[in-house]
Amino acid sequence: MEAFISRKRRRLSPEAQPRLTKRLVEGEDGESTDFKLAILASLHPDKSQDVLLDYLLAYHGSVEQVTEALSAPARDDSPRKRPCATGYQSSLASFAKTRDVKPGTTKVLTKKGKTVHLYAPEDVEAHTPCSIIHNFLRPEEADALLKELLVEAPTFRKDTFQLFDKTVESPHTMRFYVDSSDEAQMQKTEYIYNGSYVPDVTQTTPEMLKVSELVREAVNKEIERRVRDFYPEGKKLQFQSSEGWKPNASFVNCYDGAKESVGYHSDQLTYLGPRAVIGSLSLGVAREFRVRKIVPQVDGSSADTQGQIAIHLPHNSLLVMHAEMQEEWKHAVAPAQTIEPHPVAGNKRLNVTYRCYKAYLHPKYTPRCKCNIPAVLRCVQKRAATRGRYMWMCHSGYTPGQKGCSYFVWAEFDEDGRPPWEQGYSGNCNVPSLQGDKAG
Numbered sequence: 560m561e562a563f564i565s566r567k568r569r570r571l572s573p574e575a576q577p578r579l580t581k582r583l584v585e586g587e588d589g590e591s592t593d594f595k596l597a598i599l600a601s602l603h604p605d606k607s608q609d610v611l612l613d614y615l616l617a618y619h620g621s622v623e624q625v626t627e628a629l630s631a632p633a634r635d636d637s638p639r640k641r642p643c644a645t646g647y648q649s650s651l652a653s654f655a656k657t658r659d660v661k662p663g664t665t666k667v668l669t670k671k672g673k674t675v676h677l678y679a680p681e682d683v684e685a686h687t688p689c690s691i692i693h694n695f696l697r698p699e700e701a702d703a704l705l706k707e708l709l710v711e712a713p714t715f716r717k718d719t720f721q722l723f724d725k726t727v728e729s730p731h732t733m734r735f736y737v738d739s740s741d742e743a744q745m746q747k748t749e750y751i752y753n754g755s756y757v758p759d760v761t762q763t764t765p766e767m768l769k770v771s772e773l774v775r776e777a778v779n780k781e782i783e784r785r786v787r788d789f790y791p792e793g794k795k796l797q798f799q800s801s802e803g804w805k806p807n808a809s810f811v812n813c814y815d816g817a818k819e820s821v822g823y824h825s826d827q828l829t830y831l832g833p834r835a836v837i838g839s840l841s842l843g844v845a846r847e848f849r850v851r852k853i854v855p856q857v858d859g860s861s862a863d864t865q866g867q868i869a870i871h872l873p874h875n876s877l878l879v880m881h882a883e884m885q886e887e888w889k890h891a892v893a894p895a896q897t898i899e900p901h902p903v904a905g906n907k908r909l910n911v912t913y914r915c916y917k918a919y920l921h922p923k924y925t926p927r928c929k930c931n932i933p934a935v936l937r938c939v940q941k942r943a944a945t946r947g948r949y950m951w952m953c954h955s956g957y958t959p960g961q962k963g964c965s966y967f968v969w970a971e972f973d974e975d976g977r978p979p980w981e982q983g984y985s986g987n988c989n990v991p992s993l994q995g996d997k998a999g
């Protein structure tokens with residue numbers, strides 16, 4: 560089993576941890592199905608999330624039994640249906656009128672176990688926490704960036720996360736870029752990801768930097784439009800920053816071939832802060848980006864009542880993940896059954912996720928756990944009573960199977976998402992108020 564490397568955990572040694580985890584795969588709040596799916600996706604990158612979920616249900620949640628079943632020779636591996644290829648998607652716009660969505664509400668489109676495919680920007684913004692701009696760059700700009708990234712791609716490595724004493728690999732490769740060499744140095748020696756330093760941080764390339772400015776302008780316009788047209792009373796969300804969005808770091812992902820993917824996750828907020836916005840530029844092969852709303856857990860139940868939405872991401876499209884995304888939804892890039900090769904990228908899809916790291920969330924300021932490691936910032940996503948509250952926790956504490964120090968404090972932020980140590984902090988307002996709660 561290549562994807563499953565057994566290794567003892569060593570913490571805080573830059574040489575010891577060659578990889579990076581920037582995703583929250585599992586938490587304390589009842590999301591074990593996602594975690595199991597992430598493990599299964601890593602072990603069986605050729606199987607779609609749908610198929611893995613079916614197996615998981617059939618084997619009463621036992622990862623071991625699913626793996627055994629899937630590893631057995633000559634089985635029919637599609638208990639329900641085969642995964643969709645992007646080429647077979649149909650646009651919602653041809654079936655339903657979607658423009659009558661009232662501001663401040665996201666119309667529930669999907670039923671449990673179903674996937675709705677969206678192409679049109681107006682469908683995407685009406686039914687998901689994202690907006691999309693097709694043909695974002697001039698064709699020659701997109702090609703220049705794509706060519707630059709294709710040269711970089713062989714240096715990318717697989718993302719990893721810890722499971723007990725094992726390191727599980729994500730079935731695609733990636734690299735982390737920041738905008739200056741000083742920042743890269745600081746990232747390598749001061750920032751902690753999943754309990755470890757990350758040795759491979761590099762400087763943003765010239766084309767990425769040029770495009771970053773265009774992404775900044777477009778994302779700020781999209782945020783403004785989102786707030787005006789979709790948020791209750793046209794107001795930004797609680798904890799959302801009221802400063803302009805300015806990217807200074809990016810994770811660049813490469814999916815080489817139809818089978819490469821990333822499982823359902825939310826991005827880590829530790830350095831982005833609450834209600835983070837991410838600008839995600841896709842180049843090369845078109846793939847399917849799936850999003851799924853996290854359903855609050857009531858009375859111990861964790862059954863999802865909604866299905867997933869697949870957003871078609873063609874070459875040169877900019878997807879904006881808005882402020883409600885990371886706290887309330889999960890996202891994934893599903894394996895495809897077939898892909899259409901791109902004239903420049905061949906079978907590869909390159910994806911740049913532009914992010915805004917907040918200086919005030921540098922680990923020198925954030926709470927430290929009893930192991931003396933800067934804590935990780937998480938948001939309660941499922942448990943109904945505390946849903947929407949933020950907490951600082953020991954990194955090991957949220958890595959299943961790791962013995963952390965069990966450090967936990969509720970995180971305080973003001974209306975604009977500033978922590979108490981930041982200038983201008985105007986008082987704690989950490990009450991759960993996730994968007995859409997009232998709408999049920």
Ligand SMILES: O=C(O)CCC(=O)C(=O)O
Pocket residue numbers: 582810812821826839848890891892910912
């Ligand atoms: O490839 C994509 O579009 C999404 C990548 C992603 O989720 C991430 O970098 O966190």
Ligand SMILES: [Fe+2]
Pocket residue numbers: 582824825826890
């Ligand atoms: Fe992500």
